[in-house]
Amino acid sequence: MTAQVPPAGAQTERPDVAVRERPVPHPTPRDYVKIGVALSLVTALEVLTYYFSPQQAFLGVRMPSAVMIPVLLILAVIKFALVVLWFMHLKFDSRLYMRLFVAGLVLALAVFSVAFAFAFGG
Amino acid sequence: MAAEPHVVMGHEAATATGLDNRKVGMWAFLGSECLFFGAMISTYLLYRNRIGEGQPRLGDVYDIPYTSVSAFVLLMSSVTMVLALAAIQRGEHRKLRVWLMATALLGLVFVGGQAFEFTEFVRHGFTFRSSAAGSAFFMLTGFHGAHVTVGILMLLGLFYLSVLGRLPTGDSLRVELVGLYWHFVDIVWIVIFTIVYLFPQ
Numbered sequence: 443m444t445a446q447v448p449p450a451g452a453q454t455e456r457p458d459v460a461v462r463e464r465p466v467p468h469p470t471p472r473d474y475v476k477i478g479v480a481l482s483l484v485t486a487l488e489v490l491t492y493y494f495s496p497q498q499a500f501l502g503v504r505m506p507s508a509v510m511i512p513v514l515l516i517l518a519v520i521k522f523a524l525v526v527l528w529f530m531h532l533k534f535d536s537r538l539y540m541r542l543f544v545a546g547l548v549l550a551l552a553v554f555s556v557a558f559a560f561a562f563g564g
Numbered sequence: 565m566a567a568e569p570h571v572v573m574g575h576e577a578a579t580a581t582g583l584d585n586r587k588v589g590m591w592a593f594l595g596s597e598c599l600f601f602g603a604m605i606s607t608y609l610l611y612r613n614r615i616g617e618g619q620p621r622l623g624d625v626y627d628i629p630y631t632s633v634s635a636f637v638l639l640m641s642s643v644t645m646v647l648a649l650a651a652i653q654r655g656e657h658r659k660l661r662v663w664l665m666a667t668a669l670l671g672l673v674f675v676g677g678q679a680f681e682f683t684e685f686v687r688h689g690f691t692f693r694s695s696a697a698g699s700a701f702f703m704l705t706g707f708h709g710a711h712v713t714v715g716i717l718m719l720l721g722l723f724y725l726s727v728l729g730r731l732p733t734g735d736s737l738r739v740e741l742v743g744l745y746w747h748f749v750d751i752v753w754i755v756i757f758t759i760v761y762l763f764p765q
Contacts, residue, residue: 482636485636547598
């Protein structure tokens with residue numbers, strides 16, 4: 443049995459399977475290196491942010507926890523998304539993989555949100 | 565008639581979904597691992613200030629510049645891992661071995677750095693038994709280190725298979741599966757590094 447490639451836009455019996463006319467080209471090694479550089483820069487920003495924490499107060503500048511925590515979370519989300527979407531190819535792969543991963547991630551975030559509220563909710 | 569296999573992302577598999585079951589299984593596993601680490605990170609958040617009188621606080625024993633370098637090393641290992649996958653997909657087996665070994669070595673540097681960090685913490689009196697915060701911290705980071713160690717063993721296994729010539733270009737899925745696991749270990753550290761190390765104490 444040979445592989446069948448349906449025409450572009452064709453509906454399949456499995457809507458959760460992302461069928462494409464031809465395989466989507468993956469990023470090139472040069473793209474991966476660019477993403478690696480971006481990840482390094484964001485990490486540097488994270489560490490820099492740490493030095494403005496209330497304990498460190500680099501150059502006398504104190505970033506309140508109410509500002510520092512959201513900034514750190516946003517930077518972490520950017521790194522997380524870059525690795526998952528590009529290095530793990532979720533941006534290019536079948537939606538089924540995305541659903542399997544996001545299902546676990548959403549449950550984990552629900553648990554984390556409760557713990558976060560207890561830890562920082564005052 | 566059974567469902568025809570479809571071409572999805574260049575992977576042809578005669579399954580109902582048209583996707584290789586091994587890769588579906590790996591993503592399901594990684595989804596469950598999100599819960600595993602999510603629960604432990606949450607536990608750490610709840611117990612991070614449970615420290616007995618006279619016991620060192622987490623902020624007292626951390627060495628952020630040192631841990632930042634470790635985090636950077638693990639991040640770069642994700643770059644070398646994805647370059648290994650790109651190499652086998654292009655049939656460049658020598659490059660594959662170079663990138664696989666580079667990834668394993670970067671992983672070893674990370675685990676070695678973590679072991680050194682743990683000994684420093686213990687020397688300062690911050691141990692698994694010293695406080696609830698210590699238990700939560702070592703449980704979380706220890707399990708992550710164990711995952712990295714398993715990943716290193718799998719990378720070395722792939723390297724060995726490649727040396728034996730038993731990792732043909734058409735079988736890049738094995739490298740991709742180990743790569744998915746490795747990147748997952750990396751994203752878990754992205755979260756741990758932010759929440760456990762960089763969050764204000």
